[in-house]
Amino acid sequence: MDLFIHLTYPEDINMTYHKAKKAVIIAEKILTPKILDIIESSGARGYTVVPAGGKGAHHQHYTSERASVVDDFSTVRIEVIVKNKSIAETIGNKVVAECFSQYSGIVYLEDVEILRPAKFNSD
Amino acid sequence: MDLFIHLTYPEDINMTYHKAKKAVIIAEKILTPKILDIIESSGARGYTVVPAGGKGAHHQHYTSERASVVDDFSTVRIEVIVKNKSIAETIGNKVVAECFSQYSGIVYLEDVEILRPAKFNSD
């Protein structure tokens, strides 16, 4: 039976879910290079960028008019997963300190479960 | 040492993560203004809109054909973070009651951790 399972999932040794932390950053598109520098220097091995629009605190719109909020994607939603909570917190802290004094934006963290943790950050 | 930390992070008094709740709404694009009204009237101070495609319950496609699912973004994914679970639940309840009797769509909630909670909703 062990052999049979092994044949079904050649990668079965990796098929265990591990707790990890996701940081999500929503920011103006112009900040993307600076945010990616912060992410890459933290040891994270990947990130995902999605085009976004919306509205931030203080009631400034990220996009110029509400009517265009569904079509004008001048904002980015960047997510990055790392194994350690402390790395996720550091990414969040640095993005707020270095990017969000001049520009609006938010950072939040979430618990996630991942396969193949070696793909997410160097130790 | 306190001084040193203070110099490193001028905003250190804000660098504490607080539990908050995220509501995610996936709906047809035409519903966006109605959903944003519900979100804004709840006291939330911001939201993020992302173009999306996909398929909903009852096997109707959000987009007209599966072949075009990756290119035809006639759906929106709206996320909003608020400090209180009850506000997130109210947003979800209202969206379902007021929007999803006629149109397909889903709402879900997630736990998140945020910095600078004053930016997310008025008390």
Add this chain to the structure above:
Amino acid sequence: MDLFIHLTYPEDINMTYHKAKKAVIIAEKILTPKILDIIESSGARGYTVVPAGGKGAHHQHYTSERASVVDDFSTVRIEVIVKNKSIAETIGNKVVAECFSQYSGIVYLEDVEILRPAKFNSD
């Protein structure tokens, strides 16, 4: 009072949040049909697809150049919610086994709370 609540929310019997599991798959766009087959055959009744860009493990970029990371969305972010953790795990396992030996990509799971669970997967 029960009657009053009933009048306020005609769908009040559905206005209870239930624990469920979300699987998120970030993959090259070309893999979308294969991933949607895995999702649909798992019993999930819907999914959401968002255009994305970014960078994966081993430092290959999903997109050809970092400069274009915010504009070249050759990656997809697919999310699917199911009632049972085991279904979410099976989706994740199958996507990794069948798609990610040749292509880069990640899968992660998250806890969510949903309304109207019958809309999410057949039992």
